[in-house]
Amino acid sequence: MIFVDGAPFSTLTSSSSQGTDMLVSLLEHPFLVSASSSLKAIPERKFSVSEESGPQRSALSKWVYLFQQEYATVDPASVDFVGTDEATTCVGLVIRNPKNGMTSVGHMDSPNIVDLGLSQMLSLVVHDSDTKLDVHLFGGFEDVSPKHANSSTGSEGCENSVGYSFPLCMKIVESLEKRQEKFDIHTAFILWHNTRRDSDGNGYPIFHGFVVETLKGSVIPATFDSTSRCPDELVRRIRVSASYEDPSWNGKLLETYDTQTDRFKIAPCRWSLHQYHNAKTLQRHSDSYILSMCSTSPSAEGADFVDNLRRQWDYLIEHPHWTKTFPMKQPRIFERSIDGGWKSC
Structure with missing residues (x-):
């Protein structure tokens, strides 16, 4: 209501x-x-x-x-x-x-x-x-x-x-x-x-x-x-x-x-081998192509939109198996540090 x-x-x-x-x-x-x-x-x-x-x-x-x-x-x-x-x-x-x-x-x-x-x-x-x-x-x-x-x-x-x-x-x-x-x-x-x-x-x-x-x-x-x-x-x-x-x-x-x-x-x-291969393919394209294919509003995105995608694809290419990122299928946990930031447990 x-x-x-x-x-x-x-x-x-x-x-x-x-x-x-x-x-x-x-x-x-x-x-x-x-x-x-x-x-x-x-x-x-x-x-x-x-x-x-x-x-x-x-x-x-x-x-x-x-x-x-x-x-x-x-x-x-x-x-x-x-x-x-x-x-x-x-x-x-x-x-x-x-x-x-x-x-x-x-x-x-x-x-x-x-x-x-x-x-x-x-x-x-x-x-x-x-x-x-x-x-x-x-x-x-x-x-x-x-x-x-x-x-x-x-x-x-x-x-x-x-x-x-x-x-x-x-x-x-x-x-x-x-x-x-x-x-x-x-x-x-x-x-x-x-x-x-x-x-x-x-x-x-x-x-x-x-x-x-x-x-x-x-x-x-x-x-x-x-x-x-x-x-x-x-x-x-x-x-x-x-x-x-x-x-x-x-x-x-x-x-x-x-x-x-x-x-x-x-x-x-989980991320699949399909996403790994997709990352390798998209990484080869131009910034303008990536922007047009990967955004719902290409003209309105921030200046770092494509760079953030490329960094994600680099990670997927370097880590094709999701179990390496989540060993034993456990969550990744971060707690606050003394200065208010975050540190991995």
């Missing part, structure tokens, strides 16, 4: 257009329009381990970073910030219990993972059915005009003229509305709210990432550099593509972080 500014939100529409009308009405709600306008004026916070090193490092913030298709639920007693970036057509979903500050963030990249993903995110956040949970939606730009959208939320809908962002946003909103929990939406910085256009009318995201300040519950735009997207950056990136060939991950967000112990627990994943 959805609330906005503490009041129940509903639309009276025909069943054939319910999802589209609900999403459009939500984005046109004055409270959320005002929230989006205010968000645009907030400067991005830049996270970098290298810039936060030195004698004061131990007194600075502790954060949890998420890659695409990952989620984490954090306790404000252990974590100051939780966030993600590198989002173009993906959507970051924040669900926070205002009574205890428990905060779950998921980086969703497909309508197919929304329903199970919500259940994963809510498992440690909901303690009673009466609590209104604070919700923020962030990311997913207007890669295709929403006037062309229909109610399809499957993979075909993502690959036709509807684009990628709109079906994903619509699925998230529909799923929130159908669940019994109470979701109070504070931010919906998605689609046209998160779109800027060049002189030719091409759309780009205004922001690619965000963080949640867990103690206050505030959400601000953010970027992370290569030193702060940790721990286990390459393996976690590879898990995203490898998970599509692993049926045990069907419809799920990737498990990443252990809330109770404040550790990263990278669940094992």
Whole structure:
């Protein structure tokens, strides 16, 4: 059930257009329009381990970073910030219990993972059915005009003229509305709210990432550099593509972080010889070809998009057997070091 500014939100529409009308009405709600306008004026916070090193490092913030298709639920007693970036057509979903500050963030990249993903995110956040949970939606730009959208939320809908962002946003909103929990939406910085256009009318995201300040519950735009997207950056990136060939991950967000112990627990994943050969093949192509073949929004990706893919392929070529990375099929575990960073257990 959805609330906005503490009041129940509903639309009276025909069943054939319910999802589209609900999403459009939500984005046109004055409270959320005002929230989006205010968000645009907030400067991005830049996270970098290298810039936060030195004698004061131990007194600075502790954060949890998420890659695409990952989620984490954090306790404000252990974590100051939780966030993600590198989002173009993906959507970051924040669900926070205002009574205890428990905060779950998921980086969703497909309508197919929304329903199970919500259940994963809510498992440690909901303690009673009466609590209104604070919700923020962030990311997913207007890669295709929403006037062309229909109610399809499957993979075909993502690959036709509807684009990628709109079906994903619509699925998230529909799923929130159908669940019994109470979701109070504070931010919906998605689609046209998160779109800027060049002189030719091409759309780009205004922001690619965000963080949640867990103690206050505030959400601000953010970027992370290569030193702060940790721990286990390459393996976690590879898990995203490898998970599509692993049926045990069907419809799920990737498990990443252990809330109770404040550790990263990278669940094992398998990559196949097919992915090894695919990596060798793609590595030989030009940057422009890789960008066009491997991105849902080639013109909107960050400058390091292709380089990050090449590093993943180098790792796969060097480590063709996944059991070398996950010996005994055990997770890779990282705990916080004294300075707030991460070290392998």
